[in-house]
Amino acid sequence: MLLVIIITVLALPLNAQILTLQQCIDTAQVHNKNLQIGMNNKALSVQKSKEAKAGLIPKITAITEYKYYTEMPTQLMPLSAFNGPVGKFKETQFGVPHNINANLQLTMPLYNSQIFGAIKTTEIAEELTELQYQKTEEQIFFEISNLYYNAQILNQQLFFIDTNIINTSKLLENIKLLKDQLMVKATDVSKVQLQLEQLNTQREIINSKYEQVMNALKFTMGIPIIQNIQIEQNISFQKSNEYASSVTVDVRITEVQNRLLLNELRTLKRSRIPTLSLFGTYGNTGYGYDEKPNDFLKFYPVGFVGVQLTSTLFNGTITKRKINQKKIEIQNSEIQMNLITEQNTMLIGNAKRQKIVAYKSTETTLEQIKLAKAIYEQTSLQQHEGTATLTDVLLADNSIREAQQAYLSAIIDYLKADLELKKLTGNIGSITIKR
Template identity: 65%
Template sequence: MKLVNAHIFFPVLLFITIGMNTIHAQVWTIQQCFDTAKVQNKSLQMSRNNMAISVQKEKETKANLIPKITTNADYKYFSNLPYQLMPLSTFNPTAPEGTFKNAQFGVPHNINANLQLSMPLYNTQVYGAIQATKIASEFTALQYQKTEEQIYFEISNLYYNAQILYHQLAFIDQNLMNSTSLLKNMQLLNEQLFAKGTDVSKVKLQVAQLTTQKESISSKYEQVLNALKFAMGVSIEQKLQIEPNIQYQNTNEYSPSSTLDIRMIRTQNRLLSSEINTLNKSRFFPSINLIGMYGTTGFGYNGQPASFLDFYPIGFAGVQLSYPLFNGTVTQRKINQKIIELKNNELQFGLISEQNNMQVQNVQMQRKIAKKSVETTTEQIELAKTIYEQTIILKSQGAASLTDVLLADNVLREAQQAYLAAVIDYLKADLEHKKLTGNILITK
């Protein structure tokens, strides 16, 4: 692409390249900034921790299929043994029907110790939870990619702003140098009575304005660099020098792809459908568990005529079936809630899809206009530079006034700023286009 001179006698300032990637020592490219952020940015670190949590949750739900073994032990001392009513006919066959005798059974000391085993053979809720956590893990991974995309978008914007401010400073430095040179000439002419004092004051004012503008731009440049360091996750004291060459790709086109927002909505849809399916199954399918227990029971007595503590083994194994007959329509109410959530999810999918299509069309127009503006302002800089050079020559010949020189200088500076604004508009529109077409992390 054509190189643009910033001012008269100004060396090559701004390279606009296609696919150029020059790496200098101690210079951070935009990709290096993003690679650093992937490691040190705290938001991405938290997102990775959330992914690790979701993996553990998935393992936790799968662990419900593993047999569970518990141990139980208890000791009871009965100060009053429990009573039972026994029919009198047990002791006296001639006792009338319907008469009872109270009696105490057992011994004061009771000890129980056992191991219990439980293992689900079939449980719709366990299998449904496993499926749900698997989908949730996918959703968490998409959230990480979303955070990564946001960080890349933020770093790119900051980097572009820093590049533009860098070149604004370069333009101001050259303009200031030319204005200072002009001021010296005007002061010399004034001393020789060839220029008025007001002419000198006008140039002094311009020098002062440029100096103030330089201080303001320098402050903004440092602020943007600090924000870039923060986004990267590095210390503010870190020395950071950006790549001054702006990579301007004016022929780049991106293939439409599903954005992360749409993929996240689809994953939420799968999760809601899975939850509805699990709730439906829990109403009609039983739960079957394998159970078992082995232990001992001890009975003790410490009275007369003899004290004793005897233990007796106990154990069993079996299958336990549980079938919900009626739970007060709680499950149905949960299903109804999930169905409404699913409808909202589908509406959100349509809304985001339509919004994305609209935004893609808008950003394509913005990029097209910005591209045209870059080409136009490039020509304007060349034209303004030519006018300035010719005005300087005419001024030296006495055919142009100082006002003409200052006006030509202002026109050149306005063209320079318009050019930089057009470049940044194009770069931001291009970045937004990448994001809306799902290519921001693919084409970086």
């Protein structure tokens, strides 16, 4: 059954753009600051992944060094090398004062479990960042939808208040005429005037709330607060079908976080495996002597390649303690995953029940509004005929307002329950207004 509330179009600011809910969401996808930060975080995670993979690329380093010896290094020469006694040494100095080295050094990991672990970690972290962006996106959609619905409800309240002000103003005119004819007391006029003033005050309050909600909507959309926009005046909703449940972003985030912890645990265990790397150096070594007539500067090539195997034999059980900590974190992650799933199931059931009750309330209260209006019109006629008192008219008018407020409350409950159900079932991205 389609329920449609036709709301009187309020006076719109000049050049105000009327936006649908979907247009508000589309605008937020472009201008919302939190989504822009999320996009930057996605780009950042891609760069971190590339950085980790760059650890496998050979590294080349250029090293240039110059040394001037003010005192030449002293060496001890065994005298036995010159047929002298064994165990006797002679101090001697070798070398030249000027030493120059210019080398290129190459290092390349052949196997390093930490590098491979870091690559896998950044790949999983990239998935996690994407899911976190989706979560932010869903939250923005939820906030915009909630604000949009609130603004429409406040518009409806203004419409009801304006209608009540018109009716009360007519009643006040009639009561004044009756007072002039000495058919009612002055206190009766005061009662109606008080009610009219209360309605005007209530209208100012609701209008202020509407402006606040619209400012919050524009802020969430990422557009300037001073920009003039309006929302659709018609609230259209229908009893929706069951939403197909899918894995929510929260559950997927927990699953990826669990994979991240498992990968960190594997990396810790593999840190005990030796690392193997290739290294090499090629360059020139120069020697110089600056005392004439024997001064010279000569360069000699030097180069070598090799492999290096590095293994940690004992690090004070630090790795063992880190492994134990990571296992506990994994247990907590699995418990958290089950907790989120169970909580989501419970909340879905609650939202479905609230949605059913709220929809029935909208049907009931809509009929109550029609009945209250009919009673008010009949009571007003009877008051003119002298068969009903002013108190009866005011009570009938109050019944209309109570029915209107109950109807709006039912609509709010329905829209919020429907919105929450979309979020819990992973359908928040399918937000549209049905017409």
